[in-house]
Amino acid sequence: MIHVTCHACHANMEIPDQFAGAKADCNSCGRSFTVPVSIKKDTPVSSYVCPRCGRPVQRGSSATSTAAGFAGGLLGMLIYAAFGNFHCGVCGEIPKHEFPPDVQWRMTLGTIGYLLAAVVVLGALITIIVLLQS
Secondary structure, eight states: OEEEEOTTTOOEEEEOGGGTTSEEEOTTTOOEEEOOOOOOTTSOTTSEEOTTTOOEEEESOHHHHHHHHHHHHHHHHHHHHHHOOEEETTTEEEOGGGSOHHHHHHHHHHHHHHHHHHHHHHHHHHHHHHHHHO
């Protein structure tokens, strides 16, 4: 069975695996959606899943992330990761509001983690500069 949460009304549904990739309607509100493809057992727990197609989603695109790395180094990559969009290889950019509320909360905690890491890196850089100046 595939667990699905409706984008519109957040109703939870269980759909048989044989309908993966097919169009379906929400039992509660009637909105149409595509049944996601089952996630493999080896998919990391910390990864996000596209609410449209069920494939893995990452923060931002690799091209933009690489550009942020060149522009701002580690600090730039951390800040971009904190505020970057979510990208599915099949569906493209996915707005945060399309994810179920529990996933949105995990994303918010991830953003806080990235920002804390950026503050630590910035503090370490300032400390190194001060030590080199003395």
